Amino acid sequence: MTYLHFKALHIIFVVSWFAGLFYMPRLFVYHTEAREKPSPEKEILFAQFIKMEKLLWNAIMTPACWLALIFGSVMLYLSPAWLEQDWMRLKLLFVLGLLAYHSYTRKILLEIRQEKFRYTSAQLRLYNEIATIFLFSIVFLVVLKNTVDWLWGVLGLVIFAIVIMAAVRVVKGLREKTKDNSV
Numbered sequence: 001m002t003y004l005h006f007k008a009l010h011i012i013f014v015v016s017w018f019a020g021l022f023y024m025p026r027l028f029v030y031h032t033e034a035r036e037k038p039s040p041e042k043e044i045l046f047a048q049f050i051k052m053e054k055l056l057w058n059a060i061m062t063p064a065c066w067l068a069l070i071f072g073s074v075m076l077y078l079s080p081a082w083l084e085q086d087w088m089r090l091k092l093l094f095v096l097g098l099l100a101y102h103s104y105t106r107k108i109l110l111e112i113r114q115e116k117f118r119y120t121s122a123q124l125r126l127y128n129e130i131a132t133i134f135l136f137s138i139v140f141l142v143v144l145k146n147t148v149d150w151l152w153g154v155l156g157l158v159i160f161a162i163v164i165m166a167a168v169r170v171v172k173g174l175r176e177k178t179k180d181n182s183v
Helices: 003-036 041-078 080-084 086-113 121-144 147-182
Strands: none
Touching: 003 041, 003 086, 003 121, 041 080, 041 086, 080 086, 086 121, 121 147
16 A cells, blocks of 8 residues: 555545544534433433444544544654654644544543533533634644744634634524524
8 A cells, every 4th residue: 555545544534533523512412402301302312312422432433533543653654754844743733632632522421421411502512613623723734734824824723713612602692592582
């Protein structure tokens, strides 16, 4: 296999991993909101969400994470000069942050399975956007590879994060307003 084969596999598994990272917190939101449902609907939804979360974690997220890391490591092994580039070091720092996010998602998953709901659905919606920020950071860094652009990229990333958080708040406000008007 060539470097490009490993690169293609790395991209495929990064995309799969991110699919899970985007969907799992969304399931947490639905699972948290299901607490407000009456019995037996609540119990049925809880059982379904636990099943979906378990399958997503064990069959998609964790394997995709490991395979993305393995194929990325093979690429670095085949092209060790990448490690001398500032953009690659920064990318690897973002990957460490993404692994921390992945691990914290597991912590939330285990708490929710025990019906410990530490976060509101609005907080989980905000948490869900962290993966988006990592995705933008990593993709722009890999594509641009320029440290001068990186400084502007960080500023853009901060602005992007603020816009996402503001959008979540606006949607929450609209949702609450619609809920109040329907009562």
